[in-house]
Amino acid sequence: MSPNKIRLVRFLVILGVVLLWEFYARVFATSSLSAAPSQVLAELWPKVLGEPRVRAAIGVTLIELIVAFVMSVVFGMLIGVLIGMTDIGRRSFYPVVLLLYGIPQAILLPLFVLIFGLGPASKIAFGFSHGIFPVIVNTIAGMRNVNPLLLRGAAAMGATRFEQLRYVMFPHMVTAVFTGLRLAMTLTLLGVLLAELFVSQGGIGFFTLLYAETFNPASLIALILTLALLAIVLNELVRMVEARFSRWKE
């Protein structure tokens, strides 16, 4: 199938779903519980995105997300390299990381709020607690299976330990690390949003709750769509950076 045909099919399927939804919402659904796409679009601007408080809330959430993500990446890679570099680290600490990774963090959320308060700090901390693990795990995974011959070659050419890390280990790890980064982006967003929904004073969570409790589905869906769009854009950004680093693989 040609790329154009693939795109056409994809577009038609999506269009079909939207039309079905429109039809369902207009004919069967209760207007206080669900809204048709056309209504959502009409609601998006100016009522939702035109409202300064909503815009500020999206801004706050975005900042929480970015701070949490950057912290996940920095600390995750640091810890990953430290653990993955030595045999001792891999054997004694890696299992601990995997164990922690396995705990569903949602049960710890009240604890986060208790420690970090009702403001952005608890959202950042919770997002961070989601994002850091995939970064650590994938960094460690990336440090395995590096071609020993390349390390030997580098050593024979006089590369220092640091140069071996910088020019052999790190490039080798790029693929795995970016897998971790994409996962971390998704999970950080999840963590931030969960914390927002749990308790929020002015973030997105506050407005989702407000719209839901006032039976305003069109605004609610409009807000959710905005968030989804945000997530897609952020993921694409990570992917673009990855492509920039992966040219040698083509």
Place this chain on the structure above:
Amino acid sequence: MEFPGRDPSQRVLALDDVSLDIRRGEFVCLLGPSGCGKSTLLNIIGGMLTQTSGSATVNGTPVTSPRPDDIAYVFQESTLFPWFTVLENFRLALKFRGVEDANWRDRAMQSLSAVGMEQFASHYPKQLSVGMKQRINLARGLCVGSEVLLLDEPFAALDEQTRMVLGEDLSILLARRGKTIVFVTHSLAEAVFLADRIVVMTARPGKVKASIEVPEPHPRSPDFMLTDAFQDIRKELYGLLRDEIRQTVAAMRVARDAQA
């Protein structure tokens, strides 16, 4: 040289009482059955391994760690970094050695054109054939300008024809530079064609069994391979090696039966 292994039963005596002097500017080929310790010897000379007893000296100083200023290495498989272009690989080699300067690019291009690869400078290793990559590895070994070049079966992964051509190129290249070379190979013809002296090693533990001079000036033309002198040396080498290879195979059988 003895490798400790994970427990005493795995201990391997790889080299035993090897004494070898290599003159400045000499091209020496190491020949011997598989597993006799050729790579091990090369690694000791290059400072990649520390010997358990005895000493290795290059240019009057004992070798204890890699000495990129004096010694360059070319391995059996490409050690070009796949994530950098050919040119970037050269730059790194010079940088590791601490001689990256303003005209590194000219230097790299010169070495590349010496092996006829200059038009591939901005390719990634993945875009090159195995033979091309080995040419470039060779060029990189020459580019860093060290006096000693250690080559561990650099052409082993190549087909016969490519090997011959590369061998001729190498002979021409080296005739001009006066480098000291230690070259490990399994090919008798390659050894005779390239070397000033061929060191034949025994089955493990490796010792020096014989040392045979090839009195033919460099660069050598392919016609040299058709001469009687060439054939005579080749036959002599074959005679020396045959027993050692038999012994290696017999030892492997014994080991296998002991395991079964």
